[in-house]
Amino acid sequence: MSSRNPYDADLAKNPANYVPLSPLGFLERAASVHPDRVGVIHGDRRITWAESYRRCRRLASALARHGVGPGDTVAVMAPNIPAAFEATFGVPMVGAVLCALNIRLDAEAIAFMLEHGEAKVLLCDREFSPVIAKALAGLARRPLVIDIDDGEAQGGGPIGTMEYEDFLALGDPDYVWRWPEDEWEAIALNYTSGTTGNPKGVVYHHRGAYLNAIGNAVTCGIAGHPVYLWTLPMFHCNGWCFPWTITALAGTHVCLRRVEGRAMFAAIAEHGVTHMCGAPIVMGLLINTPEADRRPLPHPVNFLTAAAPPPAAVIERLERQGFRITHVYGLTEVYGPVTVCAWHEEWDALPIEERARLKARQGVRYLTEEAVMVADPLSLEPVPKDGATLGEVFFRGNVVMKGYLKNPAATAEAFAGGWFHTGDLGVWHPDGYLELRDRSKDIIISGGENISTIEVEGVLYQHPAVAEAAVVARPDEKWGETPCAFIGLKDGANATAEEIMAFARTRLAHYKCPRTVVFTPLPKTSTGKVQKYVLREMARRLGA
Structure with missing residues (x-):
């Protein structure tokens, strides 16, 4: 009798039944299914999905003409504007890796990232040209700098070879872009602080970006035609993968260069915003916006929050104003959020104060993350689910980073025992919900x-x-x-x-x-x- 597994015999992978997972296809689909729908809004600009697809292909083509290819790094220093969104697709379309820089960093940190990541091209919004010029002055090898002259920028000036729109004009709107040969290929490089001053370069792959984009939609119940307000920085974990999530749904991205209370309420009212994300600081801005700067909400707005655990009182105040709060938790190393305080319908009957306390917990794993546990950091033995015993939070799954760029020791330490060590300390409640209590890395x-x-x-x-x-x-x-x-x-x-x-x-x-x-x-x-x-x-x- 043959020992061959009949389910493997003559049933091999081929181009018809296997394609590496990548979020890049989301853009092509949005453009083909909803070509005339507005995909991106920025001030008075309206960019349809068909136009957005052409612009991203132009960017990829222009980068290719300047020698950018698979394995190269393209950095972006920009707030939440169309150019930053277009780089999310245009850069990996040529096989390159996107490195979105934190616009709040100083020149020394930026210089380290540009040098460590070996950026070949840098797209720079003119408002940040002073800090970029200072960073470039300390580099032995200067990348090709392209200026982004956004109409809402304040100050700054050109420091690059050409302006972004002129750069795009060099590209082919029908450029045949590159699908990754392997879903394990890098798509993005994100720098995060560790327990030392030097940041570590977290490498994402196409598979993880695809899965977490879908995970956002499924876990948070995003469907239909979402209108998403960009109050979360696109540079932060690639906007928690939401550039890919909203594009997958052919929704509308509403850019917001400056996150201010009046601007947020105006955008929500004018564009019918349905979803937004942000740290507790954004929640505070909404709560404390003067009455004269407020606009009535056209409908309840879904707000996804993470970072430092929001106080229950803050959640309560924001929900009283018409926002629906969902609390998530994650890290740069896991593509942003990978746990959610999944809601139980029976909790609706609880007093709002108790609902806020429950929502302040970090919750349970995303559908697209395979496992989470709270365990002893040395033995990896799970702690009791008693809501009191402290342990370290661990993750395992396809939305965990490839590792730290050029740092094998840190990568090995982070993955010791077959789990990703977050360094965050928390407890497990009897219902299986995670709640953070401290940060062992003192971040x-x-x-x-x-x-x-x-x-x-x-x-x-x-x-x-x-x-x-x-x-x-x-x-x-x-x-x-x-x-x-x-x-x-x-x-x-x-x-x-x-x-x-x-x-x-x-x-x-x-x-x-x-x-x-x-x-x-x-x-x-x-x-x-x-x-x-x-x-x-x-x-x-x-x-x-």
């Missing part, structure tokens, strides 16, 4: 952005009056968390909190700078290690 999440405490401490130690410094998160109703610095001064030295904060602002991006400075001897263990848990409790007592 501060402020307004959705990661801040390395070690990096901030390194700057504070440069102050001539500082003998010792430790930075922890202080709860903040607007930003979620902000850096709180505890400072021990040198004998005989004097300094004010204002002087320390001003010193930090000359050396760090402003969002990384301490917003609170406390002068005190630092609590230490018998071996001299700073007891940050004590400082975190002190910061919590200071209040939001």
